[in-house]
Amino acid sequence: MAINHRKCTRCGSLNTMPIMYGEPSYEAFLESEQGKFKLGGCMVSPTSPEYHCRECGNEWNREDAVTHAYEQLRGMKAVVGGYPDGNYEVDIDFEERKLVWSHEEESHKIELTSSDIERLLYELKWLNILNWRAEYVEPFSMDGTSWRIEFRRDGRNLKKRGVNDFPEEWKEFCQLMRNMSGKEFR
Known part of the structure; x- marks a missing residue:
């Protein structure tokens, strides 16, 4: 089993979506309105969240998911x-x-x-x-x-x-x- 980075670190839901950074195109804006991903803004840092939970609103990145997986042991x-x-x-x-x-x-x-x-x-x-x-x-x-x-x-x-x-x-x-x-x- 590999670590599932897309699984919410707060509620465990798989009803999540990626977060997209940068200036969105018109098509990307429409896709975000359809719930395919969340727009994260123009600024991105190494600690910026990469995923958003549709169930509880939590946001996290891959490193947070790895840390959470080890904390569950x-x-x-x-x-x-x-x-x-x-x-x-x-x-x-x-x-x-x-x-x-x-x-x-x-x-x-x-x-x-x-x-x-x-x-x-x-x-x-x-x-x-x-x-x-x-x-x-x-x-x-x-x-x-x-x-x-x-x-x-x-x-x-x-x-x-x-x-x-x-x-x-x-x-x-x-x-x-x-x-x-x-x-x-x-």
């Missing part, structure tokens, strides 16, 4: 492993600020601070993890490393997984899990 569970090393697992509850690392029979619990969670969300956003494909699979492998990440959100959870194939940012993600847990994650 309630927790995550990441698992990686294979024969003969077994699975490494990191389960993080963002709201309770708890991390549980486990490998086979060993388990380790950590209390996180609010700043730990903020830093984690910042790093996940930097890794662009919500825009990773749902599945990475090397089709001609019989054995090797499998992994999965599940993000807990209100409503439907988001899952990513792979077998012997990884997103470009995988090594950085594993390092982040090692840094957060203080334990091995490979």
Whole structure:
């Protein structure tokens, strides 16, 4: 699932329209009157809104949508492993600020601070993890490393997984899990 920039960051509606900037032509003015887009004026800045919600009137840009998507995460569970090393697992509850690392029979619990969670969300956003494909699979492998990440959100959870194939940012993600847990994650 890629981040849906057109989804309202306030009410969640998809009944939205783009905002067009610049001097409108006569045809563009007529199209805006038909509700195809909203006219935003002649001046545009990097923080100018790009979308308008027809339901609640909210306006936002792509960066606001990305930030909102990461703020909706309630927790995550990441698992990686294979024969003969077994699975490494990191389960993080963002709201309770708890991390549980486990490998086979060993388990380790950590209390996180609010700043730990903020830093984690910042790093996940930097890794662009919500825009990773749902599945990475090397089709001609019989054995090797499998992994999965599940993000807990209100409503439907988001899952990513792979077998012997990884997103470009995988090594950085594993390092982040090692840094957060203080334990091995490979």
